[in-house]
Amino acid sequence: MNFNERLAYLGELLITLSGSPVPSHQFQALADYAHNVIPCDYLAICLIEPDQNGYRIHSLRGTAGGAIRSQPFTLEEGLVGHVLQRNRSVIATNLATDNRGSADVEGVASRLGLYSALVTPLRQGDTALGAIYFASCQSDVYGHEELQLADLLSSGLSASLETTRLYQALLDERSTLAAVLSSSRDAVLVVNPQGTILLANPAVSDMLGLDAAAITGQSLYEAVDNPAVHHLFNRAEPGIVELQLVNGRTTQASLTPVTTAFGERVGWAATFRDITVLKQLEQMKNEFVSIVSHDLKNPISAITLAADLLAKAGELNQEQEEIRQRLIETAEYMSELVGDLLDLGKIEAGLEMEQVPFDLSRQVVEVMEQLRPQIEAKKQQLRLNMPEEVTAVGNPDRIKQALLNLVGNAVKYTPPQGQIEITVTEDPASQHPQAAAATSDRLIVVRVSDNGIGIPADSLPFLFDKFYRVRNAQTESIQGTGLGLAITRSIVEAHDGRVWAESVEGQGSSFAFYLPSVGP
Ligand code: ADP
Secondary structure (H helix, E strand, O other), rough: OHHHHHHHHHHHHHHHHHHOOOHHHHHHHHHHHHHHOOOOOOOEEEOOOOOOOOEEEEEEEOOOOOOOOOOOOOOOOHHHHHHHHOOOOOOEOOOOOOOOOHHHHHHHHOOOOOEEEEEEEEHHHHEEEEEEEEEOOOEEEEEHHHHHHHHHHHHHHHHHHOOOOOOOHHHHHHHHHHHHHHHHEEEEEEEEEOOOEEEEOOOOHHOOOOOOOHOOOOOHHHHOOOOOHHHHHHHOOOEEEEEEEOOOOEEEEEEEEEEEEOOEEEEEEEEEEEOHHHHHHHHHHHHHHHHHHHHHHHHHHHHHHHHHHHHHHOOHHHHHHHHHHHHHHHHHHHHHHHHHHHHHHHHHOOOOOOEEEHHHHHHHHHHHHHHHHHHHOOEEEEEEOOOOOEEEEEEEHHHHHHHHHHHHHHHHOOOOOOOEEEEEEEHHHHHHHHHHHOOOOOOEEEEEEOOOOOHHHHHHHOOHHHOOOOOOOOOOOOOOOOHHHHHHHHHHHHOOOOEEEEEHHHHHHHHEEEEEEEOO
């Protein structure tokens, strides 16, 4: 066979090698066709062991007498060791006498009737993988042309092995992902922009009553008979929404865009978490709170009434009068507490939450007027920084209540002569890291800052929890229910907004909230 014919065979062999990512297929193709490219009576692939301490010879084509045993050899041993050390092909013209050979490899090869050999290195990038071992019973079989062809074949095989490695890594990753997805109790649906379901995990069966295998590849609109799920994907906006399912269950669904590493949008992924039990618990808690608060209102009014009657019943001595005052203060505190609890219950249940456009600046002015007596009594300075008119959409009374809580706290927790500032701005959402989940691009941001007692850093995460109060020497004498900020948060969140606090203890605090802007 001339060189060109052998090159043509090599081309075919390389195509076959790249046709399958399975190593055993590649080695079979070598065993079947490599001798057409480089004549050989014996062919082996020598692979460095994963622990890197030696290599093993895997015979692909044996002689009539047999093959070299697949036992481990050291990295320096024999012609393969020689090739690995120098990263260059070698030709042995006589295996029996070649002083680079070893008794266990070349000695055995020559006893099997093999005479000459060509060994070529196999690499993957910078890493040595092993070598290809061609041997013949004839002398003078291997020369310059065979060396060239062997180098080409080894490069081709290396490339195929690299593909195999990547393929294997991909398979591993895929099966890990599949294992994670199938063990997840949250349902996952991935839908492409044309509305075809690309992926559904087994949890969709419990949660959405669907057969994951059956719906994969189908149109979302035909396979999933649930308008809420259609609406979620139609909206095509990242975010978290609560979905009511037909079987009475509630899920929290979060939608995220799926993009490739090149930034190409391939679809949307929705994760559904069953929050039915949480919702039921919340409902029970809200009902409990409002029933208990209602039942408490009457006895509190009775206490206040009794305290009033006591004063009218006749002269009281100083001690009796002090007790009467404490009674009135306690009743006031309890009535405030019950009022707050009732409010919280109503807000959390979504009651009285009709949304209308209103002027937020006016609400700020009204809050200021309402708190003027306290501000003047403490000789505090109040600065206002806001546009003449700011249109927001929501429940004006509730927003006023939120403002009253924040400004009221600033007055309460700032010593006499302190400063309080209220600012209202309309900003792009991107300016506020706290607004990552904002539903609109522009926001109305209200900030209430003071230079009062401030808040210890370890209390900041709990400020908006119900009944949380900072307890230290400075707050000891300041009365409160610990519900004001929880109410503020519920109101703001019911308006698709968020509230947050920043503070340095001893220097002051700043509370801010945003509402989606409806302006142009
Ligand atoms: P409270 O009725 O106790 O004022 P809130 O829920 O309104 O309840 O506030 C919770 C706690 O947060 C307060 O008890 C107080 O410790 C702290 N706090 C709130 N606003 C301020 C502020 N402007 N300066 C310092 N501490 C504050």
